[in-house]
Amino acid sequence: MKKFGFIGLGIMGNAMALNLVKAGLDVTVWNRNVDKCTELVALGAHQGKTPREVAETCDITFTIVSDPAAALAISEGPDGVVAGIGEGRSYIDMSTVDDATSQTISAAIIKAGGRFLEAPVSGTKKPAEDGTLIILAAGDKSLYDDALPAFEIMGKMSPYLGEVGQGAKMKLVVNMIMGGMLSIFSEGISLGLKANLDGKQLLDIIDAGAMANPMFKVKGPMLLDENYTTSFPLKHMQKDMRLAVDLGDKLNLTLPTAAITNESFKQARKAGFSDEDIAAIYKTVK
Structure with a gap:
């Protein structure tokens, strides 16, 4: 054995x-x-x-x-x-x-x-x-x-x-996309609530369309409840975004959205949200 x-x-x-x-x-x-x-x-x-x-x-x-x-x-x-x-x-x-x-x-x-x-x-x-x-x-x-x-x-x-090296690169690409999606999702939820839309209806509409995905299904209610119970620490996502941007630099590839998302996660870390869930990026835009 x-x-x-x-x-x-x-x-x-x-x-x-x-x-x-x-x-x-x-x-x-x-x-x-x-x-x-x-x-x-x-x-x-x-x-x-x-x-x-x-x-x-x-x-x-x-x-x-x-x-x-x-x-x-x-x-x-x-x-x-x-x-x-x-x-x-x-x-x-x-x-x-x-x-x-x-x-x-x-x-x-x-x-x-x-x-x-x-x-x-x-x-x-x-x-x-x-x-x-x-x-x-x-x-x-x-x-x-x-x-x-x-x-x-x-x-x-x-x-x-x-x-x-290929496994590391694949993981960075996947997490870079996830971080970018979560950042714009947070901005969208924040905008919807500021515009007096019903948060639950907004999530239901997103879930019924082409943007439906498991992450939004899990993180959406967390944003509405402002529940940041940690399943993926925010500081680790910022580290992954940084490594992805670094990989882009090495390959002479411009990644403007990833670079901006990295800055958003850095802002969240600076605000003291490092050990909270990645959903806490929402706190920097709401």
């Missing part, structure tokens, strides 16, 4: 690891805040002392952390994943990072004798809990094949996208 590691038990990681444990897999967990391991250990998971120990004792180790700096910190150093990886062991980073960060981690893992796959996920807290994430995998194809049973527990779709 394969042994799986899971590093990073935030909003997404906790739900994803929980699904692996509930499916009966042998899972060892680690988190910087050890209290977040308690629930999983009570359900049968093992607790690792360091990322290195998790990588040393597991066949495949998953990680999902907040940003490129955190992803590099988990992999590097004497207690990092790279120090624990060796022949026959593998590492799958599910964090949303830029392609250069993925390639840096990949090179270090391969040099240490392991296999590497990037696999950022599209989805927020509820899909993570339901096991319906979209997993954007790229890198070692043999590792992708070996990890597919675990991916099928955590997600509903796990396309293989080719070489390392």
Whole structure:
């Protein structure tokens, strides 16, 4: 029976690891805040002392952390994943990072004798809990094949996208579009309410037409209720918008709407909404 590691038990990681444990897999967990391991250990998971120990004792180790700096910190150093990886062991980073960060981690893992796959996920807290994430995998194809049973527990779709970097790019494009949609949606709802339109009717009309989509269906009532319960922290969306704009710069592609949306999310962070849900972008325009 394969042994799986899971590093990073935030909003997404906790739900994803929980699904692996509930499916009966042998899972060892680690988190910087050890209290977040308690629930999983009570359900049968093992607790690792360091990322290195998790990588040393597991066949495949998953990680999902907040940003490129955190992803590099988990992999590097004497207690990092790279120090624990060796022949026959593998590492799958599910964090949303830029392609250069993925390639840096990949090179270090391969040099240490392991296999590497990037696999950022599209989805927020509820899909993570339901096991319906979209997993954007790229890198070692043999590792992708070996990890597919675990991916099928955590997600509903796990396309293989080719070489390392392609998964990171796909995730940034997807999140860039999502951020832009949420920004204009917030402005539209704000305009409608200022014009004395009925908010519920406005949402019903949007939902009945070509613009209907699951995000508007979930976020619309949140905006009307001013309920910003976090399923995707706003600060992470701003990070993704920034990385997408940076990718456009590298490719000499002008992304004016994405750049403006990034500034809107930066404004929301400056206003103190970083840890609230991405829906809190609404507070900057209402």
